[in-house]
Amino acid sequence: MFTIKVPCSSANIGPGFDVIGLALSLWLELQVSVGDESSRDSSHNCRITYEGEGKDDVDLQPNRNLITQTALYVLRCHDKREFPEPTHVHIKNPIPLGRGLGSSGAAVVAGVSLGNEVGDLGLSRDRILDFCLMIERHPDNVAAALYGGFVGSYLKELDPEDMKRREIPLAEVLPAPQGGEDTGLKPPTPPLDIGKHIRFPWATEIKCIAVIPNFEVSTAKARSVLPTMYAKADVIYNLQRVALLTTALGQSPPNAELIYDGMQDKVHQPYRSTLIPGLAEILQSVTPSSHPGLLGICLSGAGPTILALATGNFEHIAQYLMKQFEKENITCRWELLEPAYDGLTVTQDSSSQGIGKGGMTYADAGVSIDSGNELVQSIKAAVASTRRPGADAEIGGFGGALDLAAAGYTEPPTIIQAIDGIGTKLKVAFAMDDVSTVGIDLVAMNVNDLIVQGAEPLTFMDYYACSKLDVRDATRFVEGVAAGCKEAGCALVGGETAEMPGMYQDKEFDAGGAATGALKKGRTMLPDKAAMREGDVLLGLKSSGAHSNGFSLIRKVVEKAGLSYTDKAPWDGSQTVGKSLLTPTRIYIKALMPAIEQDLLLGMAHITGGGLEDNIPRMLPKHLSAELDASSWPVPGVLMWLKKTGNVSSREFARTWNTGLGMVIAVAKDKADKAVEVLSASGEAPLRIGHLVKHTGEGVVIHGTERWD
Numbered sequence: 133m134f135t136i137k138v139p140c141s142s143a144n145i146g147p148g149f150d151v152i153g154l155a156l157s158l159w160l161e162l163q164v165s166v167g168d169e170s171s172r173d174s175s176h177n178c179r180i181t182y183e184g185e186g187k188d189d190v191d192l193q194p195n196r197n198l199i200t201q202t203a204l205y206v207l208r209c210h211d212k213r214e215f216p217e218p219t220h221v222h223i224k225n226p227i228p229l230g231r232g233l234g235s236s237g238a239a240v241v242a243g244v245s246l247g248n249e250v251g252d253l254g255l256s257r258d259r260i261l262d263f264c265l266m267i268e269r270h271p272d273n274v275a276a277a278l279y280g281g282f283v284g285s286y287l288k289e290l291d292p293e294d295m296k297r298r299e300i301p302l303a304e305v306l307p308a309p310q311g312g313e314d315t316g317l318k319p320p321t322p323p324l325d326i327g328k329h330i331r332f333p334w335a336t337e338i339k340c341i342a343v344i345p346n347f348e349v350s351t352a353k354a355r356s357v358l359p360t361m362y363a364k365a366d367v368i369y370n371l372q373r374v375a376l377l378t379t380a381l382g383q384s385p386p387n388a389e390l391i392y393d394g395m396q397d398k399v400h401q402p403y404r405s406t407l408i409p410g411l412a413e414i415l416q417s418v419t420p421s422s423h424p425g426l427l428g429i430c431l432s433g434a435g436p437t438i439l440a441l442a443t444g445n446f447e448h449i450a451q452y453l454m455k456q457f458e459k460e461n462i463t464c465r466w467e468l469l470e471p472a473y474d475g476l477t478v479t480q481d482s483s484s485q486g487i488g489k490g491g492m493t494y495a496d497a498g499v500s501i502d503s504g505n506e507l508v509q510s511i512k513a514a515v516a517s518t519r520r521p522g523a524d525a526e527i528g529g530f531g532g533a534l535d536l537a538a539a540g541y542t543e544p545p546t547i548i549q550a551i552d553g554i555g556t557k558l559k560v561a562f563a564m565d566d567v568s569t570v571g572i573d574l575v576a577m578n579v580n581d582l583i584v585q586g587a588e589p590l591t592f593m594d595y596y597a598c599s600k601l602d603v604r605d606a607t608r609f610v611e612g613v614a615a616g617c618k619e620a621g622c623a624l625v626g627g628e629t630a631e632m633p634g635m636y637q638d639k640e641f642d643a644g645g646a647a648t649g650a651l652k653k654g655r656t657m658l659p660d661k662a663a664m665r666e667g668d669v670l671l672g673l674k675s676s677g678a679h680s681n682g683f684s685l686i687r688k689v690v691e692k693a694g695l696s697y698t699d700k701a702p703w704d705g706s707q708t709v710g711k712s713l714l715t716p717t718r719i720y721i722k723a724l725m726p727a728i729e730q731d732l733l734l735g736m737a738h739i740t741g742g743g744l745e746d747n748i749p750r751m752l753p754k755h756l757s758a759e760l761d762a763s764s765w766p767v768p769g770v771l772m773w774l775k776k777t778g779n780v781s782s783r784e785f786a787r788t789w790n791t792g793l794g795m796v797i798a799v800a801k802d803k804a805d806k807a808v809e810v811l812s813a814s815g816e817a818p819l820r821i822g823h824l825v826k827h828t829g830e831g832v833v834i835h836g837t838e839r840w841d
Contacts, residue, residue, distance in 0.1 A: 133166070133481035134479060134481060135161060136161070136246060136249070136478050137160070137474075137477045137478075138475075139158065139160075139280065139474075140277070141277045144433055145439070146373065146395030146397055146430045147398075149397070150270050151272060151285070151374060152284045153275060154281075154340070155276040155471060156233070158467065158469060160224075163224065164246065165220040166250055167219075168220040176194040176204060178214070178221060180192040180194060180197055181222045185226060190229075198236065199239045199246065200221060203243045206251065207250070207251050209320075210253055211318065212251055217250070230348030230349060231348060232431065233342065234273040234433060238277050241278050244267075258509065261326075262323070266326075271286060272285055282333070284329065285329040285330075287327050333381075334381055334382055335381060335384040336565045336698060337708070338443060341450050341468060342437055345463070346465075347436065355434070358403050370399050377391065380394055389420065391427040392427060409462065411436075414438065415431070417452075418453065423445060424445055425442045425445030426449055427443065453466075473602075473604055504601060507610075510603060511606075514610060515527050517618060518617040518622070520539070520621060521538050522539030523622075523623035525625060527624075534590055534591050541652060543653040547648060548585050548587035548648070550578045551645070553577070554573050557573060558642070558643070559683070560713050566714060567608050568608045568609075570643070570716075571611065571614070571615065571643075572613070573616075573679070573717045575617055575619075575647070576716065577717060579620040583724050583736065584751070584795075586655060589648075589649045591648045592623070592624050592625070592646070592648075594613050594628075595628045596627065596628070596630070598630070598631060598632070598642075599634065599636040599637065599638070600633065601629065601631045606641075610627070621721055659734060659736070661752065663800070664753055664798060667824065668734065668801055669800075670760065670797065670822040671797040671808065671818045672793040672795070672796050673816055674718075675768065678715075679718070679740070680740070681788075688778070689780075697709050698710060724814075725814075726810050730810060732799065732803050732807040733799060734800060737795070739796060743787040743791065744787070744796070744834065748832050757831055758796070758824060758831065760832065761836055765792050767840065771792065782840050786832075796821070798824065804820070
């Protein structure tokens with residue numbers, strides 16, 4: 133026994149006609165029993181039972197029901213004429229039929245998955261998409277339902293002769309299935325990679341109000357009212373808006389004006405006004421100013437469901453829209469839905485696993501080899517973008533290679549290595565459902581530790597450990613790692629993904645990374661403690677905020693203040709608490725390398741855990757201390773708020789967080805002006821923050837800390 137779940141979806145969001153789709157938290161569910169003796173004499177070896185929406189209208193014959201008809205098509209493409217074993221498929225469907233919420237797309241995805249499972253075909257998720265798109269020719273709904281989340285997609289051109297074949301089911305003519313006939317011939321098998329998709333970010337505070345009228349509009353009927361040609365101005369109008377909308381919906385806090393304007397449409401919704409009474413008036417009757425909390429509104433898919441995106445005031449907006457429909461003598465119901473990030477899921481019934489069923493698999497233990505393979509394919513482009521001389525940044529082998537000669541090291545260099553993690557900043561990323569930037573933090577924590585020794589970062593490798601591999605989250609994480617590597621100028625040459633059920637909870641994961649750098653032969657490894665003297669100058673490079681340290685205390689302060697991570701940040705009204713805290717750690721490589729190559733620096737301290745007090749002494753000889761003037765650098769608002777709200781002492785402040793300095797640099801007094809000039813030319817704004825003095829008991833002495841209070 134196993135269960136297949138597929139979310140509903142909304143397509144054509146605003147101007148995104150046949151382009152973007154959003155998976156939503158209403159799930160089609162198949163409960164499947166293979167080897168069910170009561171199904172042995174059923175047509176095609178399959179018995180269907182059904183509960184849910186449109187029960188009286190759903191055909192329960194396997195060769196006419198879209199789900200099982202699709203499964204039969206997949207099986208016949210693999211030379212299996214019917215279900216291999218007697219199978220009972222119980223369908224639980226809460227998705228309203230013919231309402232523009234992707235009922236046919238969900239059915240097709242479920243059907244391909246059903247054929248894959250009962251036929252033991254081992255199709256990857258990308259191959260499942262190929263089969264789906266042979267049946268449902270519009271990829272927006274299908275890609276969203278399959279992969280989950282907010283998805284953009286397109287479909288490659290298919291062979292017109294194949295498309296005429298009667299063996300292929302056609303989803304868009306529901307509720308009257310067409311095609312899928314058993315002609316005795318083998319159906320045309322989909323070409324590889326006929327559909328492409330990408331997942332867009334979605335701001336966690338945005339919810340979806342679905343106002344669902346009590347009448348249907350079939351896909352075929354909805355398409356029949358569309359013109360075959362569009363005015364150039366209308367197409368440009370839509371392209372301009374969809375180019376902005378996919379980014380706007382991922383920004384936090386959302387910009388209501390940008391989203392509302394971005395969801396306007398001239399090539400889809402206007403032509404369907406004849407099918408949905410009062411549509412134009414209803415869509416224009418609510419705005420962000422008339423209904424606070426509203427972000428945008430549109431027709432969902434083929435309609436007639438209205439989809440309103442909002443951050444609050446949900447019931448008031450829904451009730452208002454339903455009253456507008458009542459004026460047209462149409463009754464409605466409404467649902468508050470959220471993005472469904474998981475997409476298609478298949479879970480095994482534990483009672484049906486094991487030796488009695490013919491032997492256990494790795495998947496039975498909760499580890500998906502297919503998901504791992506899918507992840508590799510998803511991240512290849514991002515990883516390849518980090519290639520540099522000496523490292524091709526290709527993944528899939530057993531290790532990463534680096535050619536030092538090709539990297540510019542003609543003589544044996546000194547190899548420098550660093551290893552680190554992200555820490556509990558990940559907890560904030562989980563709470564925000566946004567792991568897109570913590571990969572940058574991971575790279576920063578490693579490469580900044582290399583540069584302080586004078587080493588050029590060359591390669592990076594990451595480790596990602598989770599309970600169940602979520603390809604969406606893992607992809608976003610690795611894309612962040614790749615972005616960090618590009619900023620640092622090093623190649624992402626490999627990594628490890630470990631799926632360990634029972635070790636981690638839900639969708640949480642942990643990650644580590646290791647960087648390798650090199651110091652050219654003859655160059656002094658920093659810090660050069662022997663060359664340091666009293667009076668040498670200390671320069672500071674600004675941090676971007678909390679970076680990646682002290683987050684256990686940060687989370688306690690936020691909790692004490694009674695704030696949610698989705699609340700507006702008290703220190704920055706333009707961002708939420710979580711978004712601000714997730715600001716990535718700065719990477720200082722490109723700013724520091726020119727000064728290192730000109731031998732201008734004596735030592736550097738990367739200000740991480742332990743703050744100024746613990747990190748600066750690590751670069752100093754025992755007879756010298758650092759004397760700092762706290763008035764010489766600005767403290768980010770987030771850190772000042774944390775200090776005040778947490779009632780953190782100045783001493784604790786200086787040994788927990790960076791106080792606004794991500795890097796502290798020691799420079800010989802006579803080279804200080806030149807170092808400032810070179811650092812400035814690299815895009816930095818170095819600050820003179822102090823100097824070296826004789827050690828008298830404290831490694832760091834900070835004057836003027838009263839300004840922090």
